[in-house]
Amino acid sequence: MTDYGIHCSHEQIPPADLLAAVVAAERAGFDAAMCSDHFSPWSERQGQSGFAWSWLGAALQATSLSFGVVNAPGQRYHPAIIAQAIGTLGAMFPGRFWAALGTGEYSNEHVTGGPWPRKEVRNARLLECVGVIRDLLAGEEVTRDGLVTVDRARLWTRPAEPPPLIGAAVSTETAAWCAGWADGLVTVNAPGEHLRAMIAAYREAGGRGPVCLQVHLSWAPTEADAEAIAYDQWRSNVFAPPVCWDLELAEHFDAVSEHVTLEHVRAKVNVSADLDRHVEWLRGYAALGFDRIYLHHVGQDLMPFVETFGAKVLPALR
Template sequence: MTEYGYFLAAEEHGPRELVEQARMAEQAGFTSLWISDHFHPWTGDQGESPFVWSVIGAISEATSLPVQTAVTCPTVRIHPAIIAQAAATSALLNDGFRLGVGSGEALNEHVLGDRWPPAPVRLEMLEEAVTVIRRLLSGEEITHYGKHYTVENARIYSLPDQPVPIDVSAFGPAAVEVAGRIGDGLITMMPDTAAIERFRKSGGGQKPVRGGTKVCYGPNRQEAIRTVRRLWPNIVIPGELAQVLPSPAHFEQAAEQATESALADAVVCGDDPDQHVAALKAYEDAGFDSVYVNQIGPHQQAFFDFYRSKVLPQLAG
């Protein structure tokens, strides 16, 4: 049976708001949490980007829900050895913590002046980074001289009893195959049965598949569509562009042509429970094990009340 979690958008909300949303999600009946890991928001109107590892610590004291990063890039801005330590500590604080990783975006990863490599190199770096993280999470002292990373005499002493699962985010076919080869699960944002099949044939087998989607609940559908246009026009930016643009200002420029019609097609807007249920059922029908929903905009408490009373009960069976 597909499980339903809440997706905390750290690009749109500050740390205290995220912790409060985690509490509300648990009270509404969601069973787990995703949280994004960014240095920048996608656009200036989103306006936030707290340090994810601090927020995870606070959430772990506020709720009993397991948390997963969706997703952390362990390749450029932060060395994989540091990500391994952060994941180990988070797992000690949060029962059920999972590390979600991906090959990242220039938006977040170029900020220290490092070169942003092409996609095949990014995937190569991700694979080596996951190798380093897994070795450190085993508790051994490691020395690693790889193509992209060096680690000398490193050991993580504060470790959970069980290894931290590492799920890999993927969109294109090459990334899906890497996820199947190195991941404990797949993370993707579309109910794409072909991608799931490729993941399973590439080594993923019956490992879990997790997906995320955005909605904009509100009593006035047109107002909700305008809210999406104001806060998340970037969700319709296609292909590789979202991985190579370096700043929120560039995303704003790229999203200028995003029409309300296109955004309404991409995001369920309004207060029709059947539309919300149908959007989530598409993931269930595609074979997803977990789906994480994010509410865009200001109606957070109303959203959780709506899902608690009118949406999640229809998905329980």
């Protein structure tokens, strides 16, 4: 059976409000949660970017849900520090935490002042980071001299069972590559044929563990309001790689999205006031074989979404 969780968008919602929403989501019947790890939002209209790792400790304590975070080690974060963060949350909340690792976006990583490597270099750097994190979580002392440098690092606080490290991917090529190192796969909603191909690429390359989907959606009591929410909050997020990887600032995303239409947004976000339509979309994703589906309402007020989907959509899916 597919689990249905909530996605918590730090780049859109203040952390205290986001914590209240995830507590409400557990009461409403959501099975799990995941969150983003950004230094910068995608738009000045979104206007937030709380520190995910601080928030995760509070959210895990305040609920009994499982939580994941999408993270990019190697530039803004040293992998030894990410291993320590993963190990601490895993030790405090056994079996409830996972981390999805990806190559990141320049809008978050430029803050350290370093150059933004080519994609193939970022892939190689991520693979080195995965090795460092796994070895540290296994209790080894780690030294590396490569794309990342580590000097005699050791984790003194570790969970008995290392939390899963999941691969983040949006292309079939990356999904197949993740199969070589990941404990699962996470991607975002796309046309059904592409998602089917993503799962197949991962599984056929030997990928193990759950396949997870983050679904961008916009719901409101009226179609006009659902459209307005999606267009206001998510029109700067419609760009495929490399644009979304390589732009630097929220202002840049706002500039390139100036002429984005509602139709462009609808191609990336499931927009509807009709709850039955959302049930239909979600059933379709589950039928593709996703083990976990995380619902991301792209609006900044999550409570009406949480209450309505908890009362009407989740029961229909189950």
